[in-house]
Amino acid sequence: MKNLSQIQIKRLTTVHGWSGTILGVLLYAVIVTGTIAVFAHEIADWSVGGTGKTDTLSATIDRNVRAVVEPLPEKYRHSIGVWKTARSELIVFPHFHTRNPETGKMEDYGPMFRMDRGTGEVLARHEGFAFLNADWYRASALENFLVDLHVQLYIPEPWGLIVTGILGLTMMAAGVSGLVIHRHLIRDLFVAERSGERLVSARDRHVLAASWGLVFAFLLGFTGSFFSFAPTITFPLLAEVAFGGDQEALEETLYTPQVNEDARPVPMADLGQMVSRSSATTGSNTGYIEIMNYGRADSRISIWQEPPARQLSWVHNVFDGGSGEFLGAKPIVGQKPSIGGVLYDLMWPLHAGDFAGVLSKSVWVGLGSAMAFVVISGLRLWVRRREEQPLWRRFGRVITIVAYGLPVAILTCAHANFLALATGANPFWWTPAGFLIGFAPCILPGLLISDDEPLRRLYRYLLGGGCVLLPLIRMATGGLDWRAALHAGQTTVVSVDITLILLGFTLIWWAQRPRIAAKPDPAPAE
Amino acid sequence: MELTVIVALTASVTALAHLAHADPKRRRAFGLPLYAKRRRTTITLVILLLPGVGLLALGDSAGFTIWIGGLTLLGWGIAAVRPKRNTARSG
Amino acid sequence: MRRNNSLVARWLLGSVGVLTAALLFTMALPVLLPPGPAEIDNIVWPLVLAPVFWALLFTYICLEENLRRSAILLGGISVVCGTIVGFTLFA
Secondary structure, rough: OOOOOOOHHHHHHHHHHHHHHHHHHHHHHHHHHHHOOOOHHHHHHHOOOOOOOOOOOOHHHHHHHHHOOOOOOOHOOOOOEEEEEEOOEEEEEEEEEEEEEOOOOEEEEEEEEEEEOOOOEEEEEEEEHHHOOOHOOOOOHHHHHHHHHHOOOOOOOOOHHHHHHHHHHHHHHHHHOOOOOOOOOOOOOOOOOOOOOHHHHHHHHHHHHHHHHHHHHHHHHHHHHHHHHHOOOOOOOOOHEEEOOHHHHHHHHHHHHOOOOOOOOOOOHHHHHHHHHHHHHHHOEEEEEEEEEEEEOEEEEEEEEEHHHOOOEEHHHHHHOOOOOOOEEEEEOOOOOHHHHHHHHHHHHHOOOOOOOHHHHHHHHHHHHHHHHHHHHHHHHHHHOOOHHHHHHHOOOOEEEEEEHHHHHHHHHHHHHHHHHHHOOOOHHHHHHHHHHEEEEEEHHHHHHHHHHHHHHHHHHHHHHHHHOOOHHHHHHHOOOOOHHHOOHHHHHHHHHHHHHHHHHHHHHHHOOOOOOOOOOOOOOO | HHHHHHHEEEHHHHHHHHHHHOOHHHHOOOOOOOOOOOOOOOHHHHHHHHHHHHHHHHHOOHHHHHHHHHHHHHHHHHOOOOOOOOOOOOO | HHHHHHHHHHHHHHHHHHHHHHHHHHHHHHHHHOOOOOOOHHHHHHHHHHHHHHEEEHHHHHHHHOHHHHHHHHHHHHHHHHHHHHHHHHO
């Protein structure tokens, strides 16, 4: 890349810097919420503190599903989704696909049952376009809010997805342009930040983090924009070209197991046995079950298993619903294995790090934090170069407020979630409200304190205190205490509590640490 | 699987630490004298990359992905720590 | 004046031009690609890789010195792929 002209480098620097300046703050929000959302399931388990994590799904599932599905009219038996919530309750959702007059889109309609898995009691029954109501199918308002914020920044569909998709593209473009601008990626791979608060120090910091994070910045941006654009733009367009606009037909081709239609009534085999068999064959936990054509000869049961040991992708096992016979694993897309299928399978694990439990997720949290650091250090470098101008200095202040304030607001929403649970208020309303309330402790210090250093210290205290208090608030508002949690096999609750306390004390320690006036390193910059 | 990945990462990180320690640009930037011994870059690179190749050869695609993700993080960590100042060189 | 014109042209090519070419290229792929053993490759490849097509074209526009050549390339992709898409949709 040595033979690039100065004009080309300058142009790329402009693109890199301005796209970062305009979209960097939003990108930071998506990255931070995404980093937290890596542990969405654990956060859900922790925030609702459900017991019964250790029982297997298979024990009572057959009885529970039969009890609610068999009295239903035929039209609801076309497709039945079954899964377990973070509170360890069973959701059974018999539905059909129909156009929602309000959104104008094809959506799943039917009665959604929330059941106690042990007693089989129906705890709630709602009927409608169920996936528009998160409180029907999700136990944790906190998980729901954090995931929603990451996926679409709380902007209504489809615009939120389009915005996050554009941010994914920005991340890819920033990676590529950054690589070209920097040129000496390998040579500078080990050059630590030179001390002394100089411009070169700010540059070193950004370049070093970005160089090491380059591959994953590209991958996370690419996979992220795939998840944003596939449902909103690419999938409908490809359905136009390849299936005459019939998105249902395209969905069936990709995802549904093939079966010859046969509407003869047939009693269903034991679902619990199929779930046990599926888990044993794949050697991992069951995530989600879908029953097609319940009570008919062409019934198919799809059981999705989490990735087995040493593998990245989920496994889709297919059973004959009438005989209970295992028909084999179907690729996630298509009926036969293909390169396209492999590529598609890689997108989720590479985006979310959701394939080898806590270990892979921890690495992804690290990668996410590194990306957040790259964005903020890049913004700081950009401002540093222009700090003689008051407008840019003010923008620098905004960066500090957002960098620290966003995590403060996220902590506030977690506190609000627990307070709502304790007072019987609707946590699905109060969690987002708590986030907005969190804007006060997030923005006010930035307006009141004029010096940067004390401001950062205050934010670190706020963050540290917020983290340490969370487990206490959780327990005080009726969450599981550690003894009960360990007794119920809920190790997630204890692990998240401990992580928060450690993180909190680290932040407080960081806030207290005296600032060392660094002496500039004597060596020349280049 | 977890143990395999941790062993693989340890080997690769050791190699990275050596590369960082002997890196000429890093030493120059911090006013250290050039690395006196042979850097043995080729063999270090082999030690760095071999665990990844091994994980792939074992069919451990999950392990490989954790390895490469972890390596970029730990590599950043190693590179970001400033080398100790050379006390002999003071001006 | 000429410099301003070329700046505007590059902005247009980099925004609308790249987006149009990448979208039409993505839409034409189901027709152009072989469906593969599972008969889904021609759909899944463009579905997954659409963001990469955009990134490649965008980087190209940023680097290309000769604006006329980049206009011809983007225009060419758009016209050829647009024709294929048009025939598939309306014929």
